[in-house]
Amino acid sequence: MPHDPAAPVSSRLLANLNPEQLAAVTLPPEPGLILAGAGSGKTRVLTTRIAWLLQTGQVSPGGLMAVTFTNKAAKEMLTRLGAMLPFNVRGMWIGTFHGLCNRFLRAHWKQAGLPQSFQILDSGDSLSAVKRVIKGMKLDEERFVPKQVAWFIAGAKEEGKRPKDVDVHDPHSQKLAEIYQAYEDQCQREGVVDFAELMLRSYELMRDDAALRQHYRHRFQHILVDEFQDTNRLQYAWLKMFAGDPAQGDVPCAVFAVGDDDQSIYAFRGARVGNMADFEREFRVARLIKLERNYRSFGNILDSANALISRNTGRLGKNLRTEAGPGEPVRIYEATSDFAEAAWLLEELQQLHRGGMARSECALLYRSNAQSRVIESALFNAGVPYRVYGGLRFFERAEVKHALAYLRLIENPNDDTSFLRVVNFPARGIGTRSVEQLQEVARASGRSLYQGVSGLGGTAGAKVAAFNRLIDGLRASTQGQTLRVIIEQVLAASGLIDFYRTEKEGQDRIENLEELVNAAEAFVTIEGFGKDAVALPVDEMGQTGPTASELLPDAETGEILSPLAAFLTHAALEAGDNQAQAGQDAVQMMTVHAAKGLEFDAVFITGLEEGLFPHENSVTEADGLEEERRLMYVAITRARQRLYISHSQTRMLHGQTRYNVKSRFLDELPEEALKWLTPKRQAFGSGAGFGGGYGAPSRPAWTPAPAPPPSWASPVPAAMARSAAESSGHGLRPKQAVFHNKFGEGVVLALEGKGADARAQVNFGRHGTKWLALSVAKLTPID
C-alpha cells in the first residue's frame, strides 16, 4: 500500500525523492533490503521512511526500532528526525546496537542476572580485567598475551559462543577457554559487562525468555538497520530475536535493512558481509532496491572510486553514477617526508580557505591515529584551528578515567577494575604488596576487593578500610545531589585535584577534570531526566550533544536510572568525541574509519603508502587487502568537490625513519581523472619501456598495473636520501623552505659553520626569526 496521496504532510515529505528512493521509503511493511551506494541519500531514505511511517499512522513511535552502528550515525538520525517530527524523538528506540542493548539490559537487569547498577567496561578496562585473570591463574603472559586473549574472548562472544561452546583442539585452546570462563566469572562477580557482553547477554535473554520475546516481537512492527554490511553474527542473531526468525517459522516484522557491501570495513571486529545475502534469502526479501545515483561527488571523484572498487571480487554489484560534471581532477602529491606532507596539507588548506571554503568543510583523513600527530603540530604551529576525532578520546584520558572510577565505585563498589585503578591514586600508602594481599583474601572468599577488606588485618587493612570509608562517605554525602555537585565533591574529596595541582604537567589534567564537570552539566541539560525534555542543541559543527537516552524506567519498579548511573553509561558507550575543541570553524581530522557516513567539500587522504594504506598486516591475505580497498573506497567517496591524495617517501614510525613506496591503490585509479602535483614516478627502477616494474616476479610483465615491490621498504629511496645528505651536509640552502617540529614552517635566511657547528638562521613567521644549531634542531626541507 503506497502512502495516501491526500495526506499533505507525507506528500511534502516525499517530494524530491528519486524513484528508487521513493520505492524504498514507501516499501510495504515486509522485509526489505536496500543496497545503498555511497552518497546515494541513504540516511535521508532511512529518516524519511521513519517519518513517513509515523506520520501516516502506520506505526507509533514506540513500535519502531532503528539501529545504527556508530554514535555519529545515531546522532545524525536523531537530529534529522527531530527536525521532521513534531514530538520529542529521544524516547524512541533509536541508537547503536550497544546503546540499545544497554537500554534493554537496564530495563531487565534482574532477568539478565545483572546487578541494577552494572558498569560497562571499555576495551581498556576489559584488557586490564583479562590481565588480572591471567595473573590470578598464574599463567605465563608470554604464552597468553593479554591482548590476544582479550581479542579471543571478544571474538568468541561475537560468534555467540560461551566458554563451553569454544572449539578446543589442543592444550592451548583448552587454557584459553578456561581463561574465558574465569574472566566471565570475574565480570559477573564484579557486576561489569564488556561491549560484546552487552550484545550477547541481551541476545541470550531474548532467546531464553519466551514471554519477553513475545512482548518485544509484539511491540516492534518495524525495525530499521543501518550499515547492515557491518553486522556480525551475533548482531544478526540478535536482530532475529527481536524481528522474528523466519528459519524458526516465525513471521518476521518489517525489517528494513540498508547496506553497502563495498563499504564493509569492520571485518576485524567480526562484521560479516555475508549477512546481507543471508538476510535476503532467509527473510525472503521480495524486492531488492538499489540506490546507485550519487548526489554527493563530482565525476572524477566518483570515477576514481568506481575504478578502485571494481578490483574487488565477489561484490554484489553496483556502480555509482552522477549527473554532476567531472569537476576538479583528483590531485595527487608526493612528499619527501611526513613533515613535508603536513606542510603541503597546510598550504593547500590555507589556499582553499582563502578561496572561501569553510575549514569545517575540509577533512584530513588517515589510516591510523598515529599519523595525526605530525599533521596536528603543523596546523597548530600555523595557528589553523583543527579538531581531531578519535584517538585518545576524552573519556579515555587517564585523569578522567580516574575520576570516573571514583564515580563508578559510588554506584557499584564491587567494580574491582575501578577499585584497583584508584585505591592508591592519589597515593595513600596502599602499595603493590597490600593490594596483592587484598586480592588473595578476596579471591579466597569469592568476594570483591571492596568486600575483601574485612579479611585483611594490619596497617594495610586499616588503610584499605579508610579508602572504603572514603567511598562510602562520598556515596552518602552525594545522595540526591546534582551531577555537578557529585563530581565536584568527588574531585575534591578523592584528592585528585590536589594531586594534579602539585604536578608539573598537571594543569592540562585539571582542565580536563573541569571539562568533565561541564560534560556532566551538558549531559543533564540535554537528557532532561524525565522532566520536560529539552530540544536537541546543535553546536556549530552541526552535531548534537550526548545522546545517552538510557533513562528508561526499570521494567519492574518503574524507577528511573539515577543521573550518575546514566552519565557513567554515557561515558562508557560514547568516548566523548566532541567534548574538546567544539565550536569554531575547524579543519576536521579523523581516521578513514571514523569518516564513514560523513561528507566534506574537500577531502585529503594522506599516507597512501604500502605498509600503511594498505596496512602491512592486511596485505598477506586477499580478504585483508580487499577490506583495505573498501576502506580507500570509503575515503574517496567522502569528498564532494575536491579530493587530494598524498603519500610520502619517508615517515617516522617507532622512532625510526621508514622508507615507503607509494600505495598500489594509486595505480588503481583512472589516470584521466587524476592530476599529479608532483611528477608521477614509476615504481623505482622501471624506466620508460620497461613495463612490468622491478621486483615483481610473481606477475607477468604484461600485467596492466604493475604490482608494487613485494616489500614496502624500498632500499632505493633510502640510498637517494643518504646521498643527498652526504653531498650537501645538511641539505639546506638560503631561501629554502623548512619545517621545524615546534616552530612549524620557516624559510632559511642564512647558513654558517660546518659539520657539527653548522647553524641556520630561519624565519618562522609568527614564531620569529631564530638561529638554530643544525646538529640539534631538526629542520626538514620542504620542496
Added chain:
DNA sequence: GTGCAGTTTGCCTGC
C-alpha cells in the same frame, strides 16, 4: 611504599 631514572616495548581500524 614512594618516586625517580633508565630501559623496553609497541601503533591499525572501534562500540
Added chain:
DNA sequence: CAAACTGCAC
C-alpha cells in the same frame, strides 16, 4: 617517539 614497565635509592 612516547607510554609503560623495571630497578633502585630513599
